[in-house]
Amino acid sequence: MNFLNIDDLTREQLDEVLTRAVDLKERHARGKTAEAMDGKSLGMIFEKPSTRTRVSFETGATQLGGHAVFLGPDDIHLGHGEPVKDTARALSRYVDVIMARVFDHEDVVELGEYAEVPVVNGLTDDAHPCQTLADLLTIRERFDGFDARVAWIGDGNNVCQSFVLGAALVGLDLVVATPEEYDVDDEVLERAAELGEPPETTTDPEEAVDGADIIYTDVWVSMGEESERAEKLETFSQGGFQITEAWLDDRLLMHCLPAHRGEEVTDAVMESDNAIVWDQAENRLHAQKGLLTYLL
Ligand code: CP
Ligand code: NVA
Numbered sequence: 001m002n003f004l005n006i007d008d009l010t011r012e013q014l015d016e017v018l019t020r021a022v023d024l025k026e027r028h029a030r031g032k033t034a035e036a037m038d039g040k041s042l043g044m045i046f047e048k049p050s051t052r053t054r055v056s057f058e059t060g061a062t063q064l065g066g067h068a069v070f071l072g073p074d075d076i077h078l079g080h081g082e083p084v085k086d087t088a089r090a091l092s093r094y095v096d097v098i099m100a101r102v103f104d105h106e107d108v109v110e111l112g113e114y115a116e117v118p119v120v121n122g123l124t125d126d127a128h129p130c131q132t133l134a135d136l137l138t139i140r141e142r143f144d145g146f147d148a149r150v151a152w153i154g155d156g157n158n159v160c161q162s163f164v165l166g167a168a169l170v171g172l173d174l175v176v177a178t179p180e181e182y183d184v185d186d187e188v189l190e191r192a193a194e195l196g197e198p199p200e201t202t203t204d205p206e207e208a209v210d211g212a213d214i215i216y217t218d219v220w221v222s223m224g225e226e227s228e229r230a231e232k233l234e235t236f237s238q239g240g241f242q243i244t245e246a247w248l249d250d251r252l253l254m255h256c257l258p259a260h261r262g263e264e265v266t267d268a269v270m271e272s273d274n275a276i277v278w279d280q281a282e283n284r285l286h287a288q289k290g291l292l293t294y295l296l
Contacts, residue, residue, distance in 0.1 A: 002112040002119045003291060004105075006129040006166040007195055013294070014136070014169060021137055021283070021290030028063065028286070036293040037066025043095035044122070045071045045087075045111075047079060047102045048223045052257060053122045053130065056284040057099055064289055069095065088114035097295060103224050118295040120288075125224060126185075128158045131256045132166035133287040138280045139172070139214070142252065149173040150254075151212035153205045154241055154264050155232075156184035159218045159256045164199055168192035174199035177208035179239045182232070205240055209247045216254040217243050217264045233263065243269050252276050 002008060009017065024034060042061045046054065054070065061068040073079055078087045088111045091098055098115055100108050101122035112119040121129055139148060150167065152160050156178040164184055167174040168191075176184055176199045183201065192198040202208055209215060220236040221229045236242070243253065243265040253265070253275040261267045269275065 001295065002115075003129060003295065004108050004112055004119065004121045005127045006132045006162050007169060007191065008129070009169075011169055014133075014166075017133065017290045017294050018137055018140065018287070019290075020293055021133075021286045024063075024289045024293070025283075025286040033065065034063065034289075034293070035065045036296060037061055037064035037096075040066040040096040040296065041094065042066060042068040042292070043071060043091045043098045044068055045076070045078065045098065045100040045102065046122075047073050047100075048123065050101055050122070052281050052284050053099075053101060056281075056288055057122070060285050060289045060292065063285075064292060066096075084110045085114040087111070088119070089116070092116035097292060120291065120295070123158060125222070126158055127162045128256070129162045129166075130284065130288055130291070131159050132162040133291060134280055134283040135163060135216075135254065135256070136166055136170060137283045137287045138254070138276060141279070141283075142276065143213070146170045146172045148213045149175070149211055150214045150216055151205075151208040152176040152178075152199075152216045153208060153243060154178065154217040154236065155182050155220055155222070157182075157218060157222050160184060161188045163216065164188055164192050165195060168196040168198060171196055173197075175202065175208045175212070176200070177202045177205040177241070179203060179235050179241070181235065203239070206247075209251070212251055214252045214254055215243055215247060217241075218256050219258070219260050220264050221260075236264070242266065245269055245272070248272060248274050250274070254280060257281055 058068040099120040105124035105126040
């Protein structure tokens with residue numbers, strides 16, 4: 001099976017992946033190794049930069065006894081004339097799993113169609129399901145389940161859209177505050193309604209923060225949107241979307257990272273004890289190890 005978005009997993013499968021993640025995290029803390037990827041390789045295609053996704057998948061494969069191959073934008077023929085489907089078929093003859101971070105979501109869909117091994121979405125312009133896996137693990141650890149209210153404040157982007165689906169899948173109480181022109185795609189809201197409760201939506205960040213246990217934000221300008229930077233910065237800052245200490249109280253702060261301090265969040269908020277962003281980053285490793293063992 002492929003993991004192109006979080007709702008490729010049923011609620012039961014998601015619980016299974018998270019249970020494996022917790023087990024692997026505990027084993028790792030006790031210095032125990034795992035052998036699930038013994039003799040196996042993970043191919044990692046990156047069209048965009050990455051710190052967490054690259055390092056967590058690469059070290060994760062090593063910790064599972066396997067091997068990861070980094071394939072950057074200038075390392076392979078993809079993007080230089082070789083079609084996605086041919087890349088998928090060739091890589092399938094070498095590696096046991098393909099992880100891809102690309103611009104166009106349709107490219108991971110095509111990889112998934114033509115690959116003979118599982119394909120994992122490591123972020124597209126539309127979705128970031130590996131982030132959602134780690135986020136759900138982080139929330140479950142903090143709240144001993146999913147009985148929490150989350151306010152997403154910012155862009156209705158890839159990270160937000162996968163989180164919306166993940167929240168619906170597990171029954172998290174979610175409100176999404178975005179400027180009107182940067183809201184979540186209708187199809188995502190419709191899919192969330194099929195999975196469970198769709199999020200509340202608003203353009204008023206202050207209203208969204210009220211009653212929330214967790215504030216979640218992400219950059220205002222995602223990779224690939226650099227030409228929209230000035231316009232987006234103006235819209236978000238004028239709309240009052242920056243997370244400041246005034247909103248924090250005892251609320252937790254989540255951010256998928258990298259953070260742009262002074263834009264979507266202040267330095268003080270990032271440095272506060274309320275920020276659980278490093279737990280989220282760490283949980284990328286454990287959640288993805290859970291996913292890899294499940295897919296294999
Ligand atoms: N959150 C996340 O995916 O980070 P990277 O871009 O560093 O991989
Ligand atoms: N929304 C951000 C997430 C980075 C992990 C981006 O796509 O650039």
